[in-house]
Amino acid sequence: MGFFDKIKGAMNAVTGGGAKVSLEFQPPIAHPGHPLHVRITVVSTGGEIKSKGVFVDLVGNEVVKLPKGTVANQAADIHATKASFQQEFQISPAFVLGANETKMFEGAIQLPPALEPSYTGALAKHEWKIQGRMEATGNDPDSGWLDIRIGRAS
Numbered sequence: 001m002g003f004f005d006k007i008k009g010a011m012n013a014v015t016g017g018g019a020k021v022s023l024e025f026q027p028p029i030a031h032p033g034h035p036l037h038v039r040i041t042v043v044s045t046g047g048e049i050k051s052k053g054v055f056v057d058l059v060g061n062e063v064v065k066l067p068k069g070t071v072a073n074q075a076a077d078i079h080a081t082k083a084s085f086q087q088e089f090q091i092s093p094a095f096v097l098g099a100n101e102t103k104m105f106e107g108a109i110q111l112p113p114a115l116e117p118s119y120t121g122a123l124a125k126h127e128w129k130i131q132g133r134m135e136a137t138g139n140d141p142d143s144g145w146l147d148i149r150i151g152r153a154s
Contacts, residue, residue, distance in 0.1 A: 018049050019097060023056070023132030023143040032153040040091060040132035043102045044139070054092035054105045059144075060085035060116060060150070064124045072111035084116055084126065097134070111150075116148045117125040 040054050066078040089109040097103060119126050125136045134140035142148050 009120075010064060011022055017066075018046060018136065019044050019134055019141040020123075020151075021132050021134055021143045023130065023146060025130065025146075026119045027146065029149045031151045032111050032115040032117075035108040035110055037108050038091065038106065038132065039141070040105045040134075041102065042097055042105075042134050044097050044100050046099065047137050048099050049097045049134070050094075051097055052094050053090055054136060055133050056089045056091055056109055057131050057133065058085065058087055058089070058109075058128070058147075059083065059124065059130075059150075060128050062116075062124065062126050066123055070123065077078045085112075091132075115150050115153075117152045 012045060020043045022041045024041075026037045029038045033093040038056050040056070040073070042051075042054065060083070062082045062084050064080045066074065068077050070078075089107075091107040091109075092105045096104070116126050118128055128148045130148045131143050131145050133140045
């Protein structure tokens, strides 16, 4: 391995650029207390990567936006976000992703029964995001946050 290959490998560890990660999930509207089926695909973009596992992260946020004048004596817009839920679910144990290798991981995560459903109102919304990621040294390569709808408990 030459000097520039070593620099590139170090940069990939710092930026998460050593692999590409994609996430698919079913059903498109998930329900509290029910399983959510996931498929995470990881693709090495160069060298070998020692991973500590594959994970799915699920976060819920309540977002409130009050335009100026919504409430008496309110002189400015008000924007507030509060995390309502955050959890990681392990899909795969540690593994090695070979140079230019692709691996696919499938599993089901059991959604907790008390999740608040997604909603959008005039001044507030409750939104959910999900991502797949491969834990590795440096910045974890991930799929990026995807929107997911959570329905009412059934």
